Amino acid sequence: MRKIIIAGNWKMYKTISEAIELANGLKRELSSLDYAAVDVVLCPPYTALSEVSEVLSGTEIKLGAQDVYWEDEGAFTGEVSCPMLKDAGCTYVIIGHSERRQFFSETNETVNKKLKAILKHGLIPIVCVGETLAERERNETFKVLENQVKKSLAEISQSDIVKVIIAYEPVWAIGTGRTATPAQAEETQKYIRDLLSAVYNKTISESIRIQYGGSVKPENTTELMKQPDVDGALVGGASLKILSFADIIKQAGKVSKG
Numbered sequence: 001m002r003k004i005i006i007a008g009n010w011k012m013y014k015t016i017s018e019a020i021e022l023a024n025g026l027k028r029e030l031s032s033l034d035y036a037a038v039d040v041v042l043c044p045p046y047t048a049l050s051e052v053s054e055v056l057s058g059t060e061i062k063l064g065a066q067d068v069y070w071e072d073e074g075a076f077t078g079e080v081s082c083p084m085l086k087d088a089g090c091t092y093v094i095i096g097h098s099e100r101r102q103f104f105s106e107t108n109e110t111v112n113k114k115l116k117a118i119l120k121h122g123l124i125p126i127v128c129v130g131e132t133l134a135e136r137e138r139n140e141t142f143k144v145l146e147n148q149v150k151k152s153l154a155e156i157s158q159s160d161i162v163k164v165i166i167a168y169e170p171v172w173a174i175g176t177g178r179t180a181t182p183a184q185a186e187e188t189q190k191y192i193r194d195l196l197s198a199v200y201n202k203t204i205s206e207s208i209r210i211q212y213g214g215s216v217k218p219e220n221t222t223e224l225m226k227q228p229d230v231d232g233a234l235v236g237g238a239s240l241k242i243l244s245f246a247d248i249i250k251q252a253g254k255v256s257k258g
């Protein structure tokens with residue numbers, strides 16, 4: 001049984017005071033909810049990590065970062081390391097987001113280096129993969145995903161791979177309001193799981209959580225979470241609003257996965 005995981009990727013939104021307000025609001029809203037069946041993660045920008053960590057202390061809500069650099073320390077201006085993220089209170093780290101691939105030269109090879117560092121430091125990686133609209137229209141979705149999954153997850157042992165969370169985020173669904181249909185999400189995520197089964201084995205592939213991301217909102221959460229191979233959501237825009245993110249968690253909590 002895979003526990004549903006709902007993570008909010010705040011992207012480059014929220015000053016420190018705004019982040020504290022949003023985290024406090026969510027904490028308040030969730031305090032009256034039974035969300036024990038769902039792992040909840042907030043990923044604010046780096047500048048707000050410590051403060052949001054303080055807000056979340058004593059709750060079951062976990063903190064995540066939106067990226068990391070693979071070295072522990074050194075002359076790498078502008079970068080942040082795994083030990084620094086742990087120090088700030090993080091448990092999770094998103095890597096390979098399509099916005100990083102598109103705007104900041106992230107490649108499968110750099111994602112793989114980051115993944116190894118994250119696992120070495122005992123953090124939990126959320127590895128993003130997903131095809132562009134042009135790739136989907138050329139019927140290259142599976143080929144693109146095979147390449148991203150195999151290269152991003154290269155040389156990861158059986159005991160480590162089960163700690164990895166994969167987020168399938170079709171680029172054409174991110175921030176566009178155009179969600180993948182539940183059938184599209186299921187078809188693609190089943191493909192990813194089958195791929196993991198071929199690379200590792202069925203038991204391992206069945207234990208790995210695969211999130212869907214791309215215009216997730218309260219109205220489409222239930223149908224997406226009901227899909228057998230959809231084990232959670234990576235939420236952008238709707239995670240910036242207290243009530244919509246809380247509602248997504250509420251809907252997800254009602255879907256029990258076997």
Ligand code: 13P
Binds near residue numbers: 009097173175215216
């Ligand atoms: P939206 O939910 O705003 O489409 O963003 C998805 C995303 O990129 C989460 O990482």
